[in-house]
Amino acid sequence: MMDRSKILNWLREEDPQRLDALWSQADTVRRENVGEEIHLRGLIEISNFCVRRCAYCGLRADNQDLKRYRMSETEIMGCVRQALDFGYGTVVVQSGEDYGIKTDWLAGIIRRIKAETPLAVTLSLGERPDEDLIAWREAGADRYLLRFETSNRTLYDRIHPPLPGKRSDRIAILRKLQLLGYEAGSGVMVGIPGQTYEDLADDIETFRCLDLDMIGVGPYIPHPQTPLWREMPPSIKTGGRPADPFGGPQFRQNGQQVPNTEGMTYKVIALTRIVCPKANIPSTTALATLNLANGREQGLARGANVVMPNLTPPAYRALYEIYPAKACVFENPRDCHACLHRRILSMGRKVGIGRGDSPRRTSLDARK
Ligand code: SAM
Ligand code: SF4
Numbered sequence: 255m256m257d258r259s260k261i262l263n264w265l266r267e268e269d270p271q272r273l274d275a276l277w278s279q280a281d282t283v284r285r286e287n288v289g290e291e292i293h294l295r296g297l298i299e300i301s302n303f304c305v306r307r308c309a310y311c312g313l314r315a316d317n318q319d320l321k322r323y324r325m326s327e328t329e330i331m332g333c334v335r336q337a338l339d340f341g342y343g344t345v346v347v348q349s350g351e352d353y354g355i356k357t358d359w360l361a362g363i364i365r366r367i368k369a370e371t372p373l374a375v376t377l378s379l380g381e382r383p384d385e386d387l388i389a390w391r392e393a394g395a396d397r398y399l400l401r402f403e404t405s406n407r408t409l410y411d412r413i414h415p416p417l418p419g420k421r422s423d424r425i426a427i428l429r430k431l432q433l434l435g436y437e438a439g440s441g442v443m444v445g446i447p448g449q450t451y452e453d454l455a456d457d458i459e460t461f462r463c464l465d466l467d468m469i470g471v472g473p474y475i476p477h478p479q480t481p482l483w484r485e486m487p488p489s490i491k492t493g494g495r496p497a498d499p500f501g502g503p504q505f506r507q508n509g510q511q512v513p514n515t516e517g518m519t520y521k522v523i524a525l526t527r528i529v530c531p532k533a534n535i536p537s538t539t540a541l542a543t544l545n546l547a548n549g550r551e552q553g554l555a556r557g558a559n560v561v562m563p564n565l566t567p568p569a570y571r572a573l574y575e576i577y578p579a580k581a582c583v584f585e586n587p588r589d590c591h592a593c594l595h596r597r598i599l600s601m602g603r604k605v606g607i608g609r610g611d612s613p614r615r616t617s618l619d620a621r622k
Contacts, residue, residue, distance in 0.1 A: 258456075262455045265455060265522075266451060267521070276521070277524055277556045279528060280525075284527050286531070287532050287613065288559045291559070291604045291607070292598050292604065293560045293606035294341075294342045294343070294605065294606065295345070295562045296337035296564075297346045297562045297564050298345055298346065298348065298566055299348050299349065299574040300324065302573050302574050303322050303354055304349075304351050306351050309413040310446065311477065311480065311576050312479055312575045312578070313350045314479075320575065321573055322573075325570065333567070338371055338373065340563075340591045343606065343610050344374040344375070344396075344397075345373050345374075345375060345565070347363075348377075349380075350380065352379070352380075357386045358389070374396045374610075375395045375396050375397070376397035376398065376437075377395050377399070381427055391434045395436065397437040397439060400428055400431070400439070401442060401470065402424040402442065405460045406448075409449060410422075428440055437467035438464075439466060441468075441469050442457045442471055443472060443514075443540075445511075446482075446512075446514075447511070450512060454512050458526055459529075461529060461530050461533075465614075467533060467615060468534045468536075468560075468612070470538055471519060471522045473515065473519045475540055475577035475578070477578055515544070516544045519541055520552060520553065523537070523557045532613045533612075534559060534560050534610065534613070535557055535558045535559055536558055537554045537560070538562075539564070539581050539582065542581035543577070546581055549581075551601055555601065560610070563587070564585070564590050565590075568584070571583050571584075572584075
């Protein structure tokens, strides 16, 4: 049993040979529980407007330097048709928390996607009120992604301020989504300034407790137009992305600070796979941003079974800048599609066919 103390030991493990045993265990658990297929989910970033002021994200409301956009229904349906052409089984409709996205308008688009295609629809639109979540589920939305970002409540409150008069409780929303019949997905960032190894072990335990269908973990990547960047020591802000976003040992809280590295992200992916064997786990764009050459492949070899090729029209991609130097920003959807196919086949894995529904749900249904 991978209990909390073992999780903590693995998170602190640095010996490459011992870590090989962790990668291998995660890959075996992945193969036995979700098979060789890698499911492709076409990502459509429909709006970069956001009312929130998350201290880590470039889309935050007070970033005045960002040109804002919201896609039209025609543009969204164009991306949906591309998803079909490319053989994807799911579209992921993502945005900032944008109340310019009206409940009925989006419900109409979801109904059209469900009527005109066999695609599964995943939403990732932030902390919308119950009425919206209910309306979109009734319109046919299948899944909802909402990362809880960190299970440390004090850290969460610091980096994710609430809207006036309303406490932010993403765990409660996730439970509601499950009750409404959505497949629920969540996740965390790895290496948030102030995040400790203990916090990360708690995050993985929280994945286990929440019984999630999808779990996305990616490295925190500093964005210059955010408070978290501004808190970093001035010495490291020169020359684009800092080599060490935590500014050396003094900022590392006596060895407690989790680094926002590729290696640490692989550990979290691998441990998540072992703890939640049937979850769908993506190898994220943030990971590919840290290692363009083969970050995605390494994530897929260490527990992940999903990738999210970007369908957002090139004119909007660069504007969906949650962090700088995001991978694949200058590619078009056809390039992304071809590149990911090639990468998957070169690993000896298969491209998933169909919607790629949660294997956790399928096995629960079979037991009924
Ligand atoms: N607005 C919705 C929300 O917050 O759930 C969906 C879009 S938001 C951009 C999706 C995810 O991006 C967040 O849950 C967060 O984990 C991730 N993200 C934001 N800023 C990031 C950063 N600087 N580095 C890495 N991931 C980041
Ligand atoms: Fe908005 Fe989501 Fe970015 Fe927070 S993480 S500022 S809610 S887009």
